[in-house]
Amino acid sequence: MSKLLQDQCRNKVEDAYRLCEKHYNRKFPRVKVAFSNRMTSSAGYAIWDTSGQPSEIRLSNPIMVTNGASFVYDTPGHEAAHIIAWFLYGDDIRPHGPEWAGVMQVIGLKPEVTHSYKTSTVTRKFAYRSKCGAAKELTIIRHNKLQREKVQYYRWPKDGVKVYKDDFVSEVKK
Numbered sequence: 051m052s053k054l055l056q057d058q059c060r061n062k063v064e065d066a067y068r069l070c071e072k073h074y075n076r077k078f079p080r081v082k083v084a085f086s087n088r089m090t091s092s093a094g095y096a097i098w099d100t101s102g103q104p105s106e107i108r109l110s111n112p113i114m115v116t117n118g119a120s121f122v123y124d125t126p127g128h129e130a131a132h133i134i135a136w137f138l139y140g141d142d143i144r145p146h147g148p149e150w151a152g153v154m155q156v157i158g159l160k161p162e163v164t165h166s167y168k169t170s171t172v173t174r175k176f177a178y179r180s181k182c183g184a185a186k187e188l189t190i191i192r193h194n195k196l197q198r199e200k201v202q203y204y205r206w207p208k209d210g211v212k213v214y215k216d217d218f219v220s221e222v223k224k
């Protein structure tokens with residue numbers, strides 16, 4: 051599922067570029083589109099390299115997986131709009147100012163900054179009790195990997211405790 055969504059995000063970035071190239075009648079250099087498993091509070095970033103050139107769009111894999119189509123619909127375009135606005139107007143613009151908003155409109159997206167992504171499931175915790183009786187918690191990503199048998203167990207290096215698929219107790223309510 052993750053791979054398919056990643057492809058869809060890459061296509062969305064390319065669509066955004068093409069729409070802007072047509073509208074502004076010029077070319078914009080492409081950037082790398084990468085996915086991070088560690089981004090759990092931000093849906094995406096546009097990244098500039100040390101020479102000041104846009105180099106990457108980095109998207110949150112967990113937030114993408116949690117939100118699916120609604121994430122694909124606007125996050126890749128939102129980040130592409132930051133980069134295209136930079137090529138058009140340079141550094142002296144506000145990140146979500148009128149220049150960026152104009153590019154968003156060309157891409158066909160509402161220039162809204164606050165999205166309603168569900169990040170709550172990203173921080174959901176799942177309780178396990180190991181064979182030796184230790185209580186442990188796993189993130190949803192690790193929990194899913196274990197339950198889907200992508201991994202056999204998780205081991206905490208500090209105390210050596212291991213939990214297996216059938217050590218799952220319940221979701222932690224906080």
Ligand SMILES: [Zn+2]
Pocket residue numbers: 128132145146
């Ligand atoms: Zn933004």
